[in-house]
Amino acid sequence: MPKLLITGTAGFCMNNLVRRAINDKQPYSFVSIDRINSDSNVIYSNKNHIFHIADITDAHIMDKIFQFEAPDVVIHGADESNMSNTSSAISSNVLGTQIIIDNCLKYKVKKLIFISTDKVYGQLLTETAAPWKETDPTNPRNLYGASKTAGELLVKTAYQEHGLIYNIVRLSNMYGPRQSPHRLVAKAIKNILENQKLPLYGSGLNMREWTHLFDACTAILTVLNKGLPNETYNISSNQEYTNIEVVQEICNVLESGHGLAEETEIRINPDFRRSMDSSKIKELGWKPSYKFKESIADVCNWYKMNQWFLK
DSSP states (O other): OOEEEEEOTTSHHHHHHHHHHHHTTOSSEEEEEEOOOTTOOOOOOBTTEEEEEOOTTOHHHHHHHHHHHOOSEEEEOOOOOOTTSHHHHHIIIIIHHHHHHHHHHHTTOSEEEEEEEGGGSOOBSSTTSOOBOTTSOOOOOSHHHHHHHHHHHHHHHHHHHHOOOEEEEEEOEEEOTTOOTTSHHHHHHHHHHTTOOEEEEGGGOOEEEEEEHHHHHHHHHHHHHHOOTTEEEEEOOSOEEEHHHHHHHHHHHHTOOTTOEEEEOOOSSOOSBOOBOOHHHHTTTOOOOOOHHHHHHHHHHHHHHTGGGGO
């Protein structure tokens, strides 16, 4: 049975990805890596899943894990999205990615899947502008987007120079269970349940595409099993809402909190709108299954039943 190594499995998306892959009986054995911090999820325990506590920026430890585990395929989802510590973010997202690439080459990994973001594109300036396609140029407007763009370029360079087979997966905004309360949906649920004010930049008029976590996971697994070599895939739901619309929908579900949202000082250069065209991955047989306004109730109920997670 081929071995799949996943980085970042204490985080929101990758934690749920390994759960989904094992529960769906994907034909792999699983090993994963993450460092543990205050935002970490509970690591999924399963007889078919080996977990290593490690930092991807530690070249020596990464070398030993790759040598010992000898993975066939790597999904690299570990990154630092909190930009308050610039050096840590660049170290994780750029240096850490290069270390993963180096080990993929050294230990002859058959394919590397790099998890990226719609932030690499920058912003759309109008509500009617066409969603981005994978062939559109990248133009990041914040440090996180820039660091993920750098990671993409490192992966592509490894293909050009050394023949490393890869896929790049660009994710949109996600929502679902086990998300950090620093993120909008989980934060809104937490603040409403606790009757706390919810600050929103610019009255919450920024537009985002909202993809259910489970759809994102099935998309990544589709790329794992069917993705064409050296292709990039947008993962999106084609469901766009402003941040204030998202919050108000959560208020409607929880029947509370409608007056808690308040405008806060706008941060520098927030992206007005982000939207991606996901036609390319649909050609592989994937399509989103969850509608935001239908599924947000289940998400809210999960957090209500698991309020310990929001502490």
